Amino acid sequence: MSEQDLMQIARITTPNNPMEDVFQLGDRDQELEKSVLDKVLADLQKIRTRLCPRQVLGVRMGIYAGRILNLQMPQTDKGLIVFMETDGCALDGVTASTGCRAGRRTLRVMDYGKVAATFVDTYNNAALRIAPRINVRGAAWEYAPEASNRWEAQLRGYQAMPSHELFTVQPVSLMRDLEKIISQPGLCVICAGCGEEIMNGREIHRDGENLCRTCSGEGYYFLEQDFSPLPIESLWE
Numbered sequence: 363m364s365e366q367d368l369m370q371i372a373r374i375t376t377p378n379n380p381m382e383d384v385f386q387l388g389d390r391d392q393e394l395e396k397s398v399l400d401k402v403l404a405d406l407q408k409i410r411t412r413l414c415p416r417q418v419l420g421v422r423m424g425i426y427a428g429r430i431l432n433l434q435m436p437q438t439d440k441g442l443i444v445f446m447e448t449d450g451c452a453l454d455g456v457t458a459s460t461g462c463r464a465g466r467r468t469l470r471v472m473d474y475g476k477v478a479a480t481f482v483d484t485y486n487n488a489a490l491r492i493a494p495r496i497n498v499r500g501a502a503w504e505y506a507p508e509a510s511n512r513w514e515a516q517l518r519g520y521q522a523m524p525s526h527e528l529f530t531v532q533p534v535s536l537m538r539d540l541e542k543i544i545s546q547p548g549l550c551v552i553c554a555g556c557g558e559e560i561m562n563g564r565e566i567h568r569d570g571e572n573l574c575r576t577c578s579g580e581g582y583y584f585l586e587q588d589f590s591p592l593p594i595e596s597l598w599e
């Protein structure tokens with residue numbers, strides 16, 4: 363997939379209509395969300411030394427997506443694919459609530475530097491892009507007036523705010539077929555340039571040859587000519 367393809371994956375079909383009313387949850391759903399949130403955050407704290415506001419946003423995005431798409435969370439199969447628009451804490455949060463991970467090939471990082479994600483139900487291709495509302499930092503204070511600073515207001519406020527006040531939801535269509543993005547198991551060719559294996563149909567066809575992206579000129583590194591490793595002992599000092 364070229365960089366250009368990546369940039370276009372979440373084509374927004376209704377840019378001026380976040381449809382917040384449609385996705386406003388009832389009281390019972392909000393209670394359910396809160397109980398799930400508390401459980402997921404407790405689990406997350408076992409692997410992260412301290413919670414941060416972006417982790418909370420990530421967890422809540424995943425839970426909200428699950429409620430709207432009516433999917434069981436966390437996912438144990440490949441019924442949900444997440445396109446996460448940043449790495450870091452928000453991604454950890456989304457993983458914790460959805461069960462989707464890069465290692466399971468159910469989460470892809472689109473490195474746009476945005477706390478936002480598109481959640482795709484693979485059974486019917488319904489796709490929702492969820493992002494924090496633009497004024498969300500200020501709004502968090504209203505739900506955590508006792509907070510002693512901005513960070514704490516966000517940490518607490520993001521846990522207390524109703525989802526529709528926290529996020530916009532945009533129904534979207536993917537720019538490429540999900541099947542092509544995910545690919546299929548077992549696909550493997552040899553690069554005519556470097557001889558390395560290329561999985562998942564990621565080869566570039568040129569002049570009758572299969573090339574990896576690096577050999578086709580789309581590499582992300584240059585080969586270094588004069589690299590000198592440190593003595594191995596230095597790793598253990």
Ligand SMILES: [Zn+2]
Nearest residue numbers: 553556574577
């Ligand atoms: Zn190659």
